Structures are given as C-alpha cells and as structure tokens.
Amino acid sequence: MSHVAGIAVVGAGVIGRTHVDTLMRMPSLRLAAIVDPTPEAHALAQTRGVPALPDVEALAGSGLAQAAIVATPNETHLPIAAFLLERGLPVLLEKPVAESLSSALQLADVARRTGVPLLIGHHRRHNPIIRAAHRAIRDGAIGDLVMATVTSSLAKPDSYFAAAWRRTAGAGGPLLINLVHEIDLLRHFFGEILSVQATTSHAHRGFEVEDTAAVCATFAGGGLATLCISDAAVGPWAWDLSAGENLGRFPAHPVSAHLYAGSRGGLSLPDLTLWSSPGLPDWTVELVSDRVPMGKGDPYERQLAHFAELIRDGGTPLVDVRDATANLIVLDAIGRAARTGARVDVDLSPLHEATATGRSEARMHE
Ligand SMILES: NC(=O)c1ccc[n+]([C@@H]2O[C@H](COP(=O)([O-])OP(=O)(O)OC[C@H]3O[C@@H](n4cnc5c(N)ncnc54)[C@H](O)[C@@H]3O)[C@@H](O)[C@H]2O)c1
Known part of the structure; x- marks a missing residue:
C-alpha cells in the first residue's frame, strides 16, 4: 500500500486512544x-x-491531515463529520453514526452531496x-435462521459514567453505545429486521438513560432473535468480553455471546463452533461440532487499512452511512417499542427517500 499523507484523530478518549495506538503500529499510515x-x-x-x-x-486551517x-x-x-466532509477530508466516524435518526439522515445527505469517503x-x-461467520452463513452452513440469542452483559465501572454524555438520554446509554453493534451484526448476517418489541430499565443505575434492555426482533426472512443487554450486569457473555478484539482493554473469556440456530445447523460466536446434524435434523440424535476456519488480523488495523484504501482509491465503504443509518432506524424502533409497549415496524423508507431526493428532512421520526 502506498504512503498515506496523514490521519488526524479527533477525540482522544477511550476509543480515540485505540485508534492512535493502531495508527502508530501501521507503517503505511x-x-x-x-x-x-x-x-x-x-x-x-x-x-x-x-x-x-x-x-x-484549527485542523482544517492547518493542512496537517489528509483524512480524519x-x-x-x-x-x-x-457537526464534526459534516464539517470535515464539506472540506474534502475523508472520515472514519465512530459508531453509532449519530445520536439520532434525524442527524444520521442529515449526515447521509452531506456524504451523498460531497462524495467524500x-x-x-x-x-x-x-x-x-x-x-x-458471514461466509459460513451465506454458504448455507446453518440453513435459514430460525432463532438467535444475543447477550451482552457489560458491568461498566462507575468511573465510566464520569463523562456525562454516556448517561444522558439521546446521547449515551447501552442501546446507542453497545446494542448498535449487535444490531449491525444481526442485519449483516440475516438481513433486515421487520419489527421489534422491547423493554428497557434504568432500575439498577438510576440514570436518565436505560442500563438494561431486552429486545425481540423479527427478520424479513422469518427468523426471530432475542437480545439482552446491560451495562450493569456481571457476566462474561458479551462479544467485548469474549472475542479478544481489544486485549489491552478487555479480557477474553472462553464463552459464547451469540447463538444462532437455523433449519440445518447452529453457530455460536465468537468461538465459531458449528453444530450440525449427521442426517436429517432429529433432536434425539447427537449433533457433531466443528470449528469454522477463520483468517487472522486485528479488526482495528483492518478497518484502518480499508480506510486508507478509500482515501487513496475511493470506492464503497464496507460500512457506509446508509447501512449505519439503517442500524439507527432499528434502534429508533426499539426506543419507541420500549416507550409504548407496542410492537414497532422497522420503517426503512426514510433511507430510501433520503437517497432518492437528497432531502432527508422529509421523514424523520424524532
Ligand atoms: N468501535 C467501538 O468499539 C467503540 C468503543 C468505544 C466508543 N466508541 C464510540 O466512540 C465515540 C467516543 O467514545 P469514547 O468512549 O471514546 O468517548 P470519550 O468520552 O472517552 O472520549 C471522547 C473524547 O472526545 C473529545 N471531544 C469532545 N468533543 C470534542 C470536539 N468537539 N472536538 C474534539 N474533541 C472532542 C473529549 O474531550 C474526549 O476526549 C462514541 O461515539 C462511542 O460510541 C466506539
């Protein structure tokens, strides 16, 4: 890969420092x-x-960076990503794409209009x-999704909540900060979510935002999923605490956090254990287990290598603003389902309208 002129890190908090360290490890950046x-x-x-x-x-006036x-x-x-895109600087923007659907749609407009990565x-x-996992599911290893269970028990220390945004409604909370990752993966593996039911609670921490949520999701393909997430619950059953993605920051417990059961087999993550039936599915017959083969690589390094390609060559981002906005539409539906107690349909039409007309303001939920 050719040399990339320079990348600025905007926001040097918890994850900003991970990006700083990752950048320092990559000789081509x-x-x-x-x-x-x-x-x-x-x-x-x-x-x-x-x-x-x-x-x-100050960054825009300095000419120091080619991207951020x-x-x-x-x-x-x-405001920050739009400012940079308007000045022609490609952006790797942390998830969630924005704090609200309305903001995400506005950013999608800026990205579409400027054409900057x-x-x-x-x-x-x-x-x-x-x-x-995606390859295995796409190739039919588990057949059609029938049911999935995702757990995310993340007992965060009190010091984590010193930053006010993390406990402020509409800015923080485990739905926006953590569940968005799980929604993104479920959509990536199993396609769009049609509707959601949800309950949230802030009984444990007593903050304005929820600390715990239970969600039921129905997929367009017919499968059902439950997701249980908390930033106050002790337990290793979370992607962050089992996948070994950020070992300097988190332990990697040898447990599964995602369970997918399909018409032909079952798959657990992050351990990539694939369970299948030796003949036709029959609950009385012992299943056989195997490990799905995987490649190597640090996800943050691979993400930055992909960003460098986008800066150099352009192209389609692996996760673009539309895709990330669809995650936010699902979160928005989960929020409404929790507030009303009703099943809420996931309406992706604001995304299509924003693309077609460039006027995202037409359909905003909030
Ligand atoms: N990908 C992941 O796994 C992951 C993990 C953690 C956080 N995140 C996301 O990253 C973002 C930051 O989270 P965090 O936990 O690192 O937050 P943090 O509070 O630890 O750090 C944020 C930093 O941004 C700085 N900042 C605030 N406003 C600024 C501005 N206008 N200009 C420049 N700097 C500014 C603050 O001073 C602070 O240092 C959030 O969107 C969060 O959801 C992603």
Whole structure:
C-alpha cells in the first residue's frame, strides 16, 4: 500500500486512544495530529510527537491531515463529520453514526452531496471471526435462521459514567453505545429486521438513560432473535468480553455471546463452533461440532487499512452511512417499542427517500 499523507484523530478518549495506538503500529499510515481540547489529549499528542489542536476548525486551517478519524461523543458526530466532509477530508466516524435518526439522515445527505469517503466504525465487520461467520452463513452452513440469542452483559465501572454524555438520554446509554453493534451484526448476517418489541430499565443505575434492555426482533426472512443487554450486569457473555478484539482493554473469556440456530445447523460466536446434524435434523440424535476456519488480523488495523484504501482509491465503504443509518432506524424502533409497549415496524423508507431526493428532512421520526 502506498504512503498515506496523514490521519488526524479527533477525540482522544477511550476509543480515540485505540485508534492512535493502531495508527502508530501501521507503517503505511501516519498519525498527523490529535484534535481534542483536553489537557490529557495535549499530553498524549506530546508523547506521540504530533501537534495537538483544539478543534476541527484549527485542523482544517492547518493542512496537517489528509483524512480524519472522528471518535468524539455521539451527539457531536453530525457537526464534526459534516464539517470535515464539506472540506474534502475523508472520515472514519465512530459508531453509532449519530445520536439520532434525524442527524444520521442529515449526515447521509452531506456524504451523498460531497462524495467524500465516509466509513462508519462498525469495526467488528472487519474482524476475521465475523468474516468467517458471514461466509459460513451465506454458504448455507446453518440453513435459514430460525432463532438467535444475543447477550451482552457489560458491568461498566462507575468511573465510566464520569463523562456525562454516556448517561444522558439521546446521547449515551447501552442501546446507542453497545446494542448498535449487535444490531449491525444481526442485519449483516440475516438481513433486515421487520419489527421489534422491547423493554428497557434504568432500575439498577438510576440514570436518565436505560442500563438494561431486552429486545425481540423479527427478520424479513422469518427468523426471530432475542437480545439482552446491560451495562450493569456481571457476566462474561458479551462479544467485548469474549472475542479478544481489544486485549489491552478487555479480557477474553472462553464463552459464547451469540447463538444462532437455523433449519440445518447452529453457530455460536465468537468461538465459531458449528453444530450440525449427521442426517436429517432429529433432536434425539447427537449433533457433531466443528470449528469454522477463520483468517487472522486485528479488526482495528483492518478497518484502518480499508480506510486508507478509500482515501487513496475511493470506492464503497464496507460500512457506509446508509447501512449505519439503517442500524439507527432499528434502534429508533426499539426506543419507541420500549416507550409504548407496542410492537414497532422497522420503517426503512426514510433511507430510501433520503437517497432518492437528497432531502432527508422529509421523514424523520424524532
Ligand atoms: N468501535 C467501538 O468499539 C467503540 C468503543 C468505544 C466508543 N466508541 C464510540 O466512540 C465515540 C467516543 O467514545 P469514547 O468512549 O471514546 O468517548 P470519550 O468520552 O472517552 O472520549 C471522547 C473524547 O472526545 C473529545 N471531544 C469532545 N468533543 C470534542 C470536539 N468537539 N472536538 C474534539 N474533541 C472532542 C473529549 O474531550 C474526549 O476526549 C462514541 O461515539 C462511542 O460510541 C466506539
């Protein structure tokens, strides 16, 4: 890969630091600057030997970077990413694409109008485990999805919530921060979600936002899934705590967090165990298990390598703003289902209308 002039990291908090470290490990890429007004970010820039800038306005005027990774709080995604795209800088924007469907649709308009690459940081899609699972499912290893169970028990320490955005409704909470990853994977594997039912609770932490949610999803293909997520529950049954994606930050417990059962077989993740019936499916016959083969590679490095290709050659992002906005439409439906107690249809038409007309304001839920 040819040399990429320089990538700025905007927002040097938890995940911004992961991006900084990943960039420093990749010889074909160069950390150009850190953009974040805090003293901690300034100190980090000093240790990495790069300029520290207070905001994206200073970055745009500096000419230091050819592209940017945006890892700031969710509610800042639209103004920061739109500002950079308008100035021709390709952006890798952390998930969720925005804090609301309305903001996501506005950003989709900016991306469409400017034509500047915008990759959304659903980094798991770059994980060799996910690549292998997707291939196996696509090739019919489990047949049609019948049922799936996804668990995400993430007991976050109290210090995590010192950043106010993480406990503010409409900005943080485990639906926007964590469940969006699970929705993205389920859609990636099994296609669009037709409708959702949901219950949320904030009984454990008492914040404005939920700490726990239980969701039932119906897929267009007919399968059903349940998702149970909490940022207050102790247990290893979560992708983050079992996949070994970010070993400096999280342990990798030897458990499954996703269970998919289909008409022909079953698959668990992140362990990639495939269960199949030796003959026709029969619950009295012992199943055989095998491990789906996978490649190697760090998902954050692979994501950045893909971003570098987009900067250099253009092309279609692996996760584009439309795809990430569809995740937000599902989250929006989950939020309404939890508030009303009703089953809510997932209406993807705002996405189609935004693409067709360039006027996303036409159909906003909030
Ligand atoms: N892909 C993943 O697995 C993953 C993991 C964690 C967080 N995230 C996402 O990354 C984003 C950041 O999350 P975090 O936990 O790292 O947050 P954080 O609060 O730890 O860090 C955010 C940083 O952004 C800085 N910031 C705020 N406004 C800014 C602005 N206008 N200009 C420049 N800097 C600004 C803050 O000073 C802070 O240092 C969120 O969207 C979150 O959902 C993704």
